Amino acid sequence: MPRAVLIGALTLAGCAVTENVTDTGQRIADQAGFGGVFRQVVVANTAGGLVLQSVGDIDPDQEYFIGRAVAADILAHPDRALSRRQALQGYVSDVGQAIALGAPSVELPYQGFRFAVLESRTVNAVAAPSGYVFVTTGAVDAARNEDELAALLAHEIAHVQLRHGLAAIRQSNLTEAGKLLAKETVGTGPAQFTQVFGASVADVVGTAVTNGYSRAQESEADRLAVQFLAEAGYSPRALTDILARVDFDGGGFRSDHPSAADRVAALTPLVASRGESPGVALRAARFGKVVRGG
Amino acid sequence: MRRASGLAAVALTAAAIVVWAAVEQVRVVEREARVRATKRKFGDAVFVLREGDVVDVLATEDPWLRVARDGREGWLHESAVTRKRDYVFSTAALTRGREVEASQRTAGQKGFDSATETGYRASRPQLEAAYRQVDALDANPPNEARLARFVAEGELGAAR
Numbered sequence: 001m002p003r004a005v006l007i008g009a010l011t012l013a014g015c016a017v018t019e020n021v022t023d024t025g026q027r028i029a030d031q032a033g034f035g036g037v038f039r040q041v042v043v044a045n046t047a048g049g050l051v052l053q054s055v056g057d058i059d060p061d062q063e064y065f066i067g068r069a070v071a072a073d074i075l076a077h078p079d080r081a082l083s084r085r086q087a088l089q090g091y092v093s094d095v096g097q098a099i100a101l102g103a104p105s106v107e108l109p110y111q112g113f114r115f116a117v118l119e120s121r122t123v124n125a126v127a128a129p130s131g132y133v134f135v136t137t138g139a140v141d142a143a144r145n146e147d148e149l150a151a152l153l154a155h156e157i158a159h160v161q162l163r164h165g166l167a168a169i170r171q172s173n174l175t176e177a178g179k180l181l182a183k184e185t186v187g188t189g190p191a192q193f194t195q196v197f198g199a200s201v202a203d204v205v206g207t208a209v210t211n212g213y214s215r216a217q218e219s220e221a222d223r224l225a226v227q228f229l230a231e232a233g234y235s236p237r238a239l240t241d242i243l244a245r246v247d248f249d250g251g252g253f254r255s256d257h258p259s260a261a262d263r264v265a266a267l268t269p270l271v272a273s274r275g276e277s278p279g280v281a282l283r284a285a286r287f288g289k290v291v292r293g294g
Numbered sequence: 295m296r297r298a299s300g301l302a303a304v305a306l307t308a309a310a311i312v313v314w315a316a317v318e319q320v321r322v323v324e325r326e327a328r329v330r331a332t333k334r335k336f337g338d339a340v341f342v343l344r345e346g347d348v349v350d351v352l353a354t355e356d357p358w359l360r361v362a363r364d365g366r367e368g369w370l371h372e373s374a375v376t377r378k379r380d381y382v383f384s385t386a387a388l389t390r391g392r393e394v395e396a397s398q399r400t401a402g403q404k405g406f407d408s409a410t411e412t413g414y415r416a417s418r419p420q421l422e423a424a425y426r427q428v429d430a431l432d433a434n435p436p437n438e439a440r441l442a443r444f445v446a447e448g449e450l451g452a453a454r
């Protein structure tokens with residue numbers, strides 16, 4: 001199997017913009033930038049197709065459109081309607097943004113993070129690529145305080161930043177998208193991309209929403225969530241507290257591999273090293289007002 | 295005397311070229327990025343950048359960049375920019391604010407973009423109501439003044 005190569009080269013060119021697609025799949029596209037015009041050269045493998053070698057080749061704006069489609073898929077499910085409790089929606093969004101914008105290590109996606117509550121008795125949270133984070137009313141109710149709710153959201157933010165949803169896209173779909181780009185000529189419409197786009201979205205939904213992530217991905221997201229919580233001022237201990245106590249429903253936040261007990265055990269030393277956070281009781285009081293109405 | 299001043303001018307020009315060459319430039323990859331007065335992701339914004347904008351990097355304090363554009367300076371989170379010289383921007387960024395040739399628009403075609411979404415939505419009318427909800431989420435960015443109060447009232451880290 002010939003190894004694919006992807007070469008980006010910078011060459012100054014004139015003002016003319018050219019687009020050339022060769023028989024072997026070589027694509028040359030000039031693009032304005034840095035006050036001049038530079039030329040991107042992408043060389044295909046000998047099979048004639050460009051290769052998106054990994055999710056790292058998916059740019060933030062492309063991730064945004066995949067994320068929108070995954071979010072639409074989540075919201076289209078009859079059991080996952082947006083909650084009509086506007087005060088709760090605003091509160092959960094504030095908690096999520098307090099992490100996303102308050103923790104320096106959080107990298108904002110193309111259009112920033114969005115947080116929303118789904119009216120569902122299932123206990124779960126899930127994120128789509130590019131920062132669409134959803135938490136069910138069942139999960140909000142299962143949290144004992146604001147810091148535990150923040151822990152759920154921090155874990156989902158971590159999945160987004162680590163691009164775990166995008167990692168579910170099969171290489172065959174990335175390769176197909178690359179081939180279509182290689183064949184594209186001036187005047188060609190985007191219709192060819194619809195099918196491979198849909199297949200890529202289905203890959204993400206299958207993992208992020210339905211089946212759940214791998215043991216390694218969950219552990220990675222847990223560790224990063226602890227960092228986000230600490231940086232934002234929330235208690236990192238809240239993550240192990242809610243993991244140890246709450247039985248999450250399938251897909252999304254829950255992972256049978258590793259078990260909740262294994263996750264807590266793995267996180268405990270890291271959480272202990274972060275110390276305590278002030279203000280937990282104060283935040284618990286406002287959580288009670290909004291969530292419990294008390 | 296005239297020769298000395300000439301040499302000085304040459305030296306100054308050379309120094310200016312060295313300084314100019316040393317300034318790193320990066321480009322914005324977020325749809326919109328606010329350059330902040332302080333190193334935090336919400337609060338006072340000095341100015342706003344859009345995808346594709348080029349800024350000079352004056353200093354780096356991980357994960358923050360001190361950037362300048364059009365005589366204004368501020369702090370920008372490094373995740374908002376790319377250093378890749380071969381980065382292909384979205385069609386929207388390429389076409390914003392100027393007339394372009396059809397071929398240039400094609401250069402911005404990235405496969406997974408707004409045109410593809412239009413086709414995807416047309417082929418799945420059952421998703422249309424959900425997509426409108428996603429549109430509504432997109433149209434509702436965080437209210438930073440409200441968030442600042444929320445953070446302060448909750449004794450969260452960013453307020454300290």
